[in-house]
Amino acid sequence: MESPTSSKSWSIYGRKEITTKYDIQGKIGSGAYSDVYRAHRKSDGCIVALKEIHDYQSAFREIEALQTLQNCPNIVVLHEFFWREDEDAVLVLEYLKTDLASLIREAKKNWNGGISSGEIKRWMIQILHGVDACHRNSIAHRDLKPSNLLISDNGVLKLADFGQARILLEPGFVASAEDLEHDERNAASQGQLSTLQQPEVIIKDSNEQACVNQEQDMLTKEELFRNLVEQKAKAAATEDTDKDSNNPDGDNSCLATCTASEIEDDILKGSDTYEPDEGGDDTYGPLTSCVGTRWFRAPELLYGSTNYGVEVDLWSLGCIFAELFSLEPLFPGTSDIDQLSRIFNVLGNLTEETFPGCSNLPDYNMISFSNIENPVGLEACLPNHSPDEILIVKKLLCFDPASRATAMELLHDKYLSKEPLPVPTSELRIPLTKCDADEGSPGNWFDYRETGSDSDFDEFDGVNVMKTNSGFSVRFD
Incomplete structure (x- = not known):
């Protein structure tokens, strides 16, 4: 100490x-x-x-x-x-002395067979209840990841670390009698009424x-x-x-901020950058795209959107659920460019067909990738998992934010009510303590908080930088 x-x-x-x-x-x-x-x-x-x-x-x-x-x-x-x-x-x-990150690490190292389906469902239900409470109150957490999902000694999971949260609208939600009764039943079943x-x-x-x-x-x-x-x-x-992962926010998106200094100083010093509407969304100032942790950051944020909603949390949930299944991070990008590349290799390119209006994202015309004709698909990332398990991840990892399933919709999803049923909270296996990542291991938890620069351009076969009327564009082949 x-x-x-x-x-x-x-x-x-x-x-x-x-x-x-x-x-x-x-x-x-x-x-x-x-x-x-x-x-x-x-x-x-x-x-x-x-x-x-x-x-x-x-x-x-x-x-x-x-x-x-x-x-x-x-x-x-x-x-x-x-x-x-x-x-x-x-x-x-x-x-709360441990978290979901530690549980995943413990399961990978010491639990033969990983986390059982019944346990995964119980963890999902608790996460979804927490996220649903946020979203019903117009609160976007904006930094959902396993290490921010804390776990009590008796197996109750709780969302934590709201330092990047934003109330997107004035809290106008008034719980109905049915909602209150539901919450009381849920709390009582977890032994948490206090x-x-x-x-x-x-x-x-x-x-x-x-x-x-x-x-x-x-x-x-x-x-x-x-x-x-x-x-x-x-x-x-x-x-x-907004504060993000050791990065000053400025008025730039993550791509514009992080990749700029790595391309060509002379080009970028004279380039225009996207500035969000200074009117902002509320008294807390304008939204920024540089929020959250890269591995769980929604594509619209990676492309610089400052006009988003609670749907960015739903993308993060998809990444978390996939990690519960596989015990490995789904998109462990080493930079924002690499993050997009990994997403596209699995899900295909971001286009107007998959996300209407995506061409209006601030950095969409600044950063482009070669066409991926045969994306590997989520099935390849989650081998030996049932179609129902893959489907619940697919319902969250949609390019179009409007197509992502809400937390409440997923709480009523048939997957959670099918055999094997969710185990009681008291039967969940829990790590004794919060464990640190193995030193030197690739993609350890400390790497989740990026250092503020993207320096991986040499990882790609071809990088083309071109001046445009608005500044520059970068194409990765």
């Missing part, structure tokens, strides 16, 4: 409002914009995760998404949070510190919270961006 005097941990250890309530036991994870600590809650001995987020936008999005979804059994629980004007936000989350502690906001300015909890007026809390965010937003008005 990390020493309290470590340069990266002094902040949280020195915050008395946190240390008076929690014994911080050490850092257990770190990302581009956050650090996660294991802690012991003094009041009742509960083990929690403290997530210190260093980026105000990521913190705001995660807090708002988790508050909106706080009654959903398959969403990680936010117990409370701390946020001072001059400090990073610290979220107090339920502690009383949630409402988040605590701590805001400090030069004159006073205010502590707000559920016993006080909700409007007051919202006003204070919004005021804090507005202050931070003003300070960062010139960098109103």
Whole structure:
């Protein structure tokens, strides 16, 4: 465990409002914009995760998404949070010690026969319930992958890491009595009905510190919270961006940003780049295509779309489900160009026939590939799997976002109700701990977060760069 005097941990250890309530036991994870600590809650001995987020936008999005979804059994629980004007936000989350990535790795190494069909179906059902809760509330997670699907000791899977989530519309969903009854039955079957502690906001300015909890007026809390965010937003008005995988967002798509510096500096310095509508989709700024993790990123994002919806999550689900079946990532691209190439080799080229309107994507006319006459198909990627198993993946991995099956549609899919039936949650096999990837192994989990450049042009037989009226185009043969 990390020493309290470590340069990266002094902040949280020195915050008395946190240390008076929690014994911080050490850092257990770190990302581009956050650090996660294991802690012991003094009041009742509960083990929690403290997530210190260093980026105000990521913190705001995660807090708002988790508050909106706080009654959903398959969403990680936010117990409370701390946020001072001059400090990073610290979220107090339920502690879940393993994830689906670790389960897949454990199954590949030690489970003869892999993950059984009954287990896969139960995992799918839980993932779909979590995703459906997000989408019913107009929340796009935008970074679904196995390592963001956490698992409790009793087999309950929960969506986590909402730092890239966006509420695409004002949350207008009102649960019907039938929905609430369904959620209660689902929660009861998983043994997860519990009383949630409402988040605590701590805001400090030069004159006073205010502590707000559920016993006080909700409007007051919202006003204070919004005021804090507005202050931070003003300070960062010139960098109103989405955060992605160590990449600055700018106004460019992933292809335009990542491949540009690898082609020809002189050409690209003078080229025009696509700029999303500054009107944006809401008060959080314009959407960006540089979100999520490459292996699970939808084609429209890889081609620079900034006009997308929750369907980008459905593509990610298709990649996750395929990995549950095969225990291998479906499209482990080494760059955005390689990612597209792998997708096209399996599914065929992206055309107006397969995705009406795709020619209007920002980078569609900038990046082109040779025609693939005989794509290998998903069947070749999932050998020894039934047509029903392959079909459920196909329903998600559609080029046209409008054709992707929704989470609710898949929850009613006949595949999940056929023999072998989903096993009870209590019978799921679970890794004892979260395991790290094997050092040096190809495509390990740490490679999921790209470093911000695409330098694999020499992997292709031919690369043609041509100047155009709008800048340049690249063709891969």
